[in-house]
Amino acid sequence: MLMINQWRLFIFCVLICTLFLYLSLLLLNHNDGSYSDAPPSRWIGLSHSQISDISMNLKRDKEIGWSPKYPFLRQEGLQAIRNLPDALIIGVKKGGTRALLEFLRLHPDVRAAGSEVHFFDRHYSKGIHWYRQQMPPTLEGQITMEKSPSYFVSRDVPQRVYHMNPAIKLLLVVRDPVTRAISDYAQVVSKNITLPKFEDLAFRNGSMFGLVDTSWIPIRIGVYVRHLERWLHYFPLRQFHFVSGERLIVDPAAEITQVQDFLGLKRIISEKHFYFNATKGFPCLKKSEGHSSPHCLGKTKGRSHPPIDPGVTERLREFYRPFNARFYQITGIHFGWP
Numbered sequence: 001m002l003m004i005n006q007w008r009l010f011i012f013c014v015l016i017c018t019l020f021l022y023l024s025l026l027l028l029n030h031n032d033g034s035y036s037d038a039p040p041s042r043w044i045g046l047s048h049s050q051i052s053d054i055s056m057n058l059k060r061d062k063e064i065g066w067s068p069k070y071p072f073l074r075q076e077g078l079q080a081i082r083n084l085p086d087a088l089i090i091g092v093k094k095g096g097t098r099a100l101l102e103f104l105r106l107h108p109d110v111r112a113a114g115s116e117v118h119f120f121d122r123h124y125s126k127g128i129h130w131y132r133q134q135m136p137p138t139l140e141g142q143i144t145m146e147k148s149p150s151y152f153v154s155r156d157v158p159q160r161v162y163h164m165n166p167a168i169k170l171l172l173v174v175r176d177p178v179t180r181a182i183s184d185y186a187q188v189v190s191k192n193i194t195l196p197k198f199e200d201l202a203f204r205n206g207s208m209f210g211l212v213d214t215s216w217i218p219i220r221i222g223v224y225v226r227h228l229e230r231w232l233h234y235f236p237l238r239q240f241h242f243v244s245g246e247r248l249i250v251d252p253a254a255e256i257t258q259v260q261d262f263l264g265l266k267r268i269i270s271e272k273h274f275y276f277n278a279t280k281g282f283p284c285l286k287k288s289e290g291h292s293s294p295h296c297l298g299k300t301k302g303r304s305h306p307p308i309d310p311g312v313t314e315r316l317r318e319f320y321r322p323f324n325a326r327f328y329q330i331t332g333i334h335f336g337w338p
């Protein structure tokens, strides 16, 4: 009887030891490579913002660098991480911003958010960590970009961008403000066919003999110099690169070469990446990040514009003339609009 009890005690002890060993191994394995949200003791003495930055980097690495989505990077010892943008396409709406972004994405060292992020104008309250999460993962040496055309004309945006990165590079695609306004109108009327005629909105009393209605947003956006002056309170001119929307259509390779130089990128995108699609009436890509075959921008890019009385366009050209002249003076570039 005594022998049986001793055996039971022995087996019980063995089981307890095995369980203890198993739990210890589990704990050790769990700690390996995982990040705790509580600051470790070696962070004592660092400021709150330093700690939160380190903490954010660790979380970021955990989320992306070692994600099973990128096993090939891990094998090669490379880590893809999400960075805040190095460059922004800030506008102008209907200037050709999508074309510029899609063309730039041909470059192996450019990674860009696919859709417009609108952090600085619509989602600022979501915070910088949210913004970073909207960016694609990049490898060392690649630059991060996004385009949101309303940034150029939004009052608070220059200051907010400056707070994020005072050295950021800013790209602005500009186009004849009269054609731009008509393009803007064409977009709205395509969704609302009951919209009044262009001239009814562009002039105060609906007649081209009346005053130009500068409170109508499609007109206001085209006063480029006013918006640029606001940006120049925060950024020096050398941090801007101006792209001609007209030349981007006629000679995309030449415009993109200048953009590559401005961004400090190797000149990789060239004529051989483009072809002119006669049906679309625009340059298209032989291949791109998402397509291995030739493709053009979507049908919302390159819409046909409604016919506008030449007297109306002439009146608007007169209205924009002094603003354009000042814009040329400041940028040092004559874009060819009157």
Ligand SMILES: Nc1ncnc2c1ncn2[C@@H]1O[C@H](COP(=O)(O)OS(=O)(=O)O)[C@@H](OP(=O)(O)O)[C@H]1O
Residues within 6 Å of the ligand: 092, 093, 094, 095, 096, 097, 098, 099, 149, 183, 184, 186, 245, 248, 249, 282, 283, 284, 297, 300, 301, 302, 303, 304
């Ligand atoms: N390659 C190519 N293909 C198609 N369209 C091109 C291209 N290059 C420039 N464009 C011009 O881009 C205009 C649209 O500008 P955005 O992309 O800035 O528009 S948006 O603000 O994002 O809605 C669009 O304006 P609309 O012609 O009025 O539709 C085009 O003229």
